[in-house]
Amino acid sequence: MSSANNKRTVIVGIFTFLAIVILIAGIFTLAGQQKRLISTIAVTAIFDDVAGLRTGNNVWFSGVKIGTIKSINLYGDSQVEVTMSIEEKVQEYIRKNAVARISSESFIGNKNIVIDGGTQSAAPIQDGDRITAVSPLNTDDLMEKLQQNNENLVAITSDFKQITSRLVRGEGTIGAILTDSVMADNLRAMVANLQQTSRRTVAASNELSRFTSKLNSKDGLANQIATDTVVYSRLRSSMAELNEATTAAAAMMETLESTSKQLNNQNNAVGVLLSDQQFARQLQRTMQNLETSSQKFDQNMEALQSNILFRGFFRRQAKEEEKLKEQQQQAQPDTLNQQ
CATH class of the missing domain: 2.40.30 (Elongation Factor Tu (Ef-tu); domain 3)
Known part of the structure; x- marks a missing residue:
């Protein structure tokens, strides 16, 4: 009996020792996790x-x-x-x-x-x-905001569903564009016109750029006007002269207008000549009478030359004229010799 009791006592002691070791190890482990044995x-x-x-x-x-x-x-x-x-x-x-x-x-x-x-x-x-x-x-606030966002998402989805159903039925402008082939063709034509207009605008912009580059050329007139004071002063004087010429032309036009009004006035002689037909006929008859009278006067002079009474006078006059011509002919060689 004593040996059995001793054996049991040893086994109990061993298990007790192991339990104490495990307890101490657990205490140290928990203390290490909780930082109990570290300076804090x-x-x-x-x-x-x-x-x-x-x-x-x-x-x-x-x-x-x-x-x-x-x-x-x-x-x-x-x-x-x-x-x-x-x-x-x-x-x-x-x-x-x-x-x-x-x-x-x-x-x-x-x-x-x-x-x-x-x-x-x-x-x-x-x-x-x-x-x-x-x-x-706060998690509750976060969940509340998520719930609000969820409700907003549901509302947006519902609205989008209504919009898509209206588009499928062809309602509204976009629905008509999607379902109406004629409107779609018109829209494509409008887009093509816009593209063509855009190309023309780009071309015009390029032309304008080239034109401005030419204006900025050193040999160009615009650059000389902007930078050369001599050209600017000459151009300014030319503009002043042109202004004076324009003023003179305006004055001359006023004078011509006044003269034309006077010519159209029947109270002066020129106006009467231009506008009075009766006076013109009278003046024409007067000129015809003067012409007839001059012809008759020539005939009378010829008749006087052939008349015996005046024949000597006309002969002397003819001799004097011949003598004057001879003197003139003699005077011309002497003048040439002196030169």
């Missing part, structure tokens, strides 16, 4: 809403777990103070102007706190410091 500092943050954050949840920095949530307590009227236990070795990387925000491991996973390190110009955090907190996105 306490940092707090004030949130308006922690959105289901719990004690023991993780604290992350740049994707690395650096601590856990130590405690969650109400603060003030409606805020929440969260105390974080952060490893002392990462203290130098987190600055006093760091920002803490609540995030999720997944869409419906555990909540945790993510710390943005701040700027290098700020000092590192110390034990007991408080950093700025950013309120998390």
Whole structure:
């Protein structure tokens, strides 16, 4: 009996020892996960809403777990103070102007706190410091907005369904275009005309560009007028002379108009000559009578030359004329010799 009892005692002792070892290993494991055996500092943050954050949840920095949530307590009227236990070795990387925000491991996973390190110009955090907190996105608000967007999407889909059904039935302008072949042909013709007009516009623009480049040529008249003061002054003087000529022409036209009015006036001699037919006939008869009288006078002179009484007079006159001609002929050679 004694040997059996000893054997049982040894077995119980072995199992007890293994249980103690397992317990100690579990304690060390849990303590390692909870950072119980690592030097830490306490940092707090004030949130308006922690959105289901719990004690023991993780604290992350740049994707690395650096601590856990130590405690969650109400603060003030409606805020929440969260105390974080952060490893002392990462203290130098987190600055006093760091920002803490609540995030999720997944869409419906555990909540945790993510710390943005701040700027290098700020000092590192110390034990007991408080950093700025950013309120998390409320899942209920997000779901409400998603529901509103879903309802709007349903309404848009319904409206689009009505529009497409009207288009299929040929209602409205676009429906008529889609179903009416004549209107479609007219639309294609209009588009072709617009394309042709666009090509013509481009061609006209190119021609205008070439014309302006010619105007900007150094040898062109436009460039000389714009840059050469001599050409500009000559052109200005020419325009002044042209203006004077235009003024003189206008005055001459006024004079001609006044003269023509005077010519058409029957109160003066020229007007009577131009407009009075009776006076013209009288003047014509007078000229005919003068011509007849001159013919008769010539006949009378011939008759006087043949008359005995006047024959001597006409002979002497003829001799004097011949003598005058001879003197003139003699005077011409003497003049030529002197030259």
